[in-house]
Amino acid sequence: MPFNLFRKKIQENPTIIKYWRKNPKSIEKYQFIYHFLPHPKTKRRASLISNKAIFLYCSLIILIAVAFRIIPKFAPGVLGYASNINIKDLLEYTNKKRGDTGLSDLRLNAKLTAAAQAKAADMFKDGYWSHVAPDGAEPWDFILGQNYDYIYAGENLAKNFSTSKEVVEAWFKSPSHKSNLLGANYDEVGFAVVNGVMNGYETTLVVQMFGRPRQPSMVASVYEEKNVLEGQKSETLVAPVQGSQTSAAEEPAKVAIAPASPKVDVTIATKSISLAFGGFVGSLLAVDLFYSKKKGINKLTGQTFAHLFILLVVIAGIWFVLKPGIVL
Amino acid sequence: MMENIKEHIIEYMVLFVAMTGFICLLMIFRYNKLALLGVSGIGSVFYILWGIIHHAIRKRLTRTIAYEYILFGILVFLLLFTVLSF
Numbered sequence: 430m431p432f433n434l435f436r437k438k439i440q441e442n443p444t445i446i447k448y449w450r451k452n453p454k455s456i457e458k459y460q461f462i463y464h465f466l467p468h469p470k471t472k473r474r475a476s477l478i479s480n481k482a483i484f485l486y487c488s489l490i491i492l493i494a495v496a497f498r499i500i501p502k503f504a505p506g507v508l509g510y511a512s513n514i515n516i517k518d519l520l521e522y523t524n525k526k527r528g529d530t531g532l533s534d535l536r537l538n539a540k541l542t543a544a545a546q547a548k549a550a551d552m553f554k555d556g557y558w559s560h561v562a563p564d565g566a567e568p569w570d571f572i573l574g575q576n577y578d579y580i581y582a583g584e585n586l587a588k589n590f591s592t593s594k595e596v597v598e599a600w601f602k603s604p605s606h607k608s609n610l611l612g613a614n615y616d617e618v619g620f621a622v623v624n625g626v627m628n629g630y631e632t633t634l635v636v637q638m639f640g641r642p643r644q645p646s647m648v649a650s651v652y653e654e655k656n657v658l659e660g661q662k663s664e665t666l667v668a669p670v671q672g673s674q675t676s677a678a679e680e681p682a683k684v685a686i687a688p689a690s691p692k693v694d695v696t697i698a699t700k701s702i703s704l705a706f707g708g709f710v711g712s713l714l715a716v717d718l719f720y721s722k723k724k725g726i727n728k729l730t731g732q733t734f735a736h737l738f739i740l741l742v743v744i745a746g747i748w749f750v751l752k753p754g755i756v757l
Numbered sequence: 758m759m760e761n762i763k764e765h766i767i768e769y770m771v772l773f774v775a776m777t778g779f780i781c782l783l784m785i786f787r788y789n790k791l792a793l794l795g796v797s798g799i800g801s802v803f804y805i806l807w808g809i810i811h812h813a814i815r816k817r818l819t820r821t822i823a824y825e826y827i828l829f830g831i832l833v834f835l836l837l838f839t840v841l842s843f
Contacts, residue, residue: 483828
């Protein structure tokens with residue numbers, strides 16, 4: 430009940446206060462504070478952390494998750510993953526990992542880079558995320574398509590990452606990708622960092638292709654490597670859109686290496702939603718714990734401390750541990 | 758609160774050790790989303806069982822309390838799932 434209304438009622442009938450004191454239930458529905466605090470009489474938690482409220486929060490989270498799956502189907506590219514990945518950093522971090530284990534640096538090869546770009550463009554064009562294309566094309570087909578004659582070759586894929594360091598770290602943490610990253614049989618590497626829309630989400634695909642040329646004399650020189658890196662910088666930045674890309678064979682050099690910036694960053698949005706719900710419920714549980722102790726309210730409920738503890742663990746996990754990105 | 762924890766120190770130690778293990782598993786599998794979803798599911802189920810067993814031992818288990826732990830278990834799983842599934 431608004432304060433003015435209380436005052437008006439008291440002015441109209443001064444004895445009403447006595448009535449309210451004797452019959453607190455008559456104004457209980459106006460006791461807004463018990464949405465946030467445990468009730469000393471009913472010995473229940475605040476209504477905002479009652480079982481019904483928790484059920485409502487769960488339903489809301491499910492609805493939001495469903496909406497995030499549906500929106501990209503109707504408005505492709507609105508949701509996505511912001512990223513700032515570039516080939517120079519990928520090469521640097523890859524060679525740092527190799528250097529740490531005593532392996533020689535990989536040279537950036539123009540043909541392997543073109544093959545990686547062709548693979549990335551093909552994945553956006555046909556909307557797949559796999560080492561083997563729906564038409565059966567394998568990574569080796571893209572490498573041979575650039576006339577790179579190899580004796581050893583390999584491929585690492587990554588998507589939805591934010592930075593170059595995260596990409597290389599993720600490959601390093603995965604045993605199969607690590608074996609490529611630290612492969613002693615490889616002399617050269619090629620990268621593609623391509624922004625586009627896949628399954629309705631704007632994202633950045635990273636393709637890493639490894640190789641050892643059949644002729645050792647064919648290994649890229651420092652000058653060639655520098656040329657590839659310079660070429661990447663000077664390329665026209667074109668963000669490919671699903672179904673409208675030119676094929677890599679026609680125009681393999683046009684690669685989007687600008688930072689991807691969708692209207693809504695899914696990573697930030699989902700983290701914020703989880704942290705908001707978790708933080709809200711956690712705060713009310715903390716208030717419940719403090720207020721119940723202060724007022725000596727012995728509630729007939731589950732352990733508030735245990736609920737708060739597990740929520741804090743989950744919030745810490747979401748905040749510090751969970752990162753976006755998938756490797757393949 | 759502290760009295761309650763001291764009284765049931767073993768149960769709370771089990772919860773503490775399990776949650777520490779949970780965080781460790783999240784860090785170990787931080788780049789494997791499928792494994793992380795599995796770890797989240799196991800963590801949630803563990804918490805529900807912990808709560809139910811904790812109250813059953815004290816003979817204070819009611820249907821409402823059981824629902825409460827189930828709902829909190831689902832809530833923590835959904836908080837993790839929302840981040841992991843995108």
